[in-house]
Amino acid sequence: MINKYLYIKNNNFLRLLDNLSADYKVFTPQETRKNYFWKEYKGAFEFSKYRSVTNLRQFFTPAVEQIDNYFGSNKAQERKPICIVGAKACDLGNALKIHDYVFLEGDVDSAYKQLREKNLIISSDCTAFKETCFCLALGNMPYPEELFDLNISCVNDGYLVEIGSKKGEGTVASNKSLFETVNDTTLKERENNRNSVTKEFRCQIEPLEFPKDSLLYNLIKNGYGDKLWPEEALKCVECGACIMNCPTCHCFLLFDTKDKDGYFKGRVWDGCQYKNFTRVAGGANALRLREQRLRNRYIKKFEFFPERIKLYACTGCGRCVEGCPAKIDIRKIFKLLNENQNSAKK
Ligand code: SF4
Ligand code: SF4
16 A cells, blocks of 8 residues: 655655656646746756646647547547646636536547546646636635646655555556655645635735625526626637636637548637637528637636536636737626625615
């Protein structure tokens, strides 16, 4: 029986990644001008302080892919499994739960299933946060609590490793000599680090006056006719950055095309901010107006999913805020909805 907590020195962690490279295509975050991007591991590892610019969706449902049928592809079987190192709490939690619900409940998407089962996730604590991060406001912590195989937290010249799954346990068992037992001082160090980041983060969140997470469902449900939708939508240029960067967004478009081997069906990411997202043959479009599309995004995330699976389809990662050239800010939208509904009650 392996302990749930272990310690690994920095140099041994690199050896672990080298060993994993034999079975997996390993991706780690790499920094470019204070932003992290997923890059293939080439022998060096840099711990990311906060989330990467892009989410994990690309690893489970590639942006464009060839599929064999409506419910997934055999192509997934041919891919080398992927090991994602440094995923943050906002990449896991509700993000993976929403994707699992969409692609695994009912008609199973076999391509997604294979990629999810084959991949290994080594997550990590946030040791800092971006100006756009607000996971705490949604009741999520800046460190992973679930859905990882292994989690690493920075401690004294190495990492405290937490095992989160059988796959993680197997990884440790196959690389036993690289790990050491962990003592109470190291466990305490992790707790102190987590507490101090959370405390500092709370100071950033408080001035935002973001409503309590328990209110969000009602704010959206009762805010259907709010004047902010047309006002905010006027600024939207339909670039799609908010939907493509979101770790919970999952919509796609099927298309038929051909290459040198013949015809095939393809799948490409799609999303509700695009004008033709709901256009059907004949030209009818249920979300014809930009304000309808903007509101739809919030309804889907804060009304549709809570009603079905009691989860918000938002992890508070702030990527939609960061990516929006029109500066449409989810945090401001909820603050305004709250203010507007409170003043209507007076
Ligand atoms: S809606 Fe925005 S903040 Fe929420 S998970 Fe998606 S990108 Fe992140
Ligand atoms: S990122 Fe901003 S401008 Fe682009 S589609 Fe989303 S809301 Fe519109």
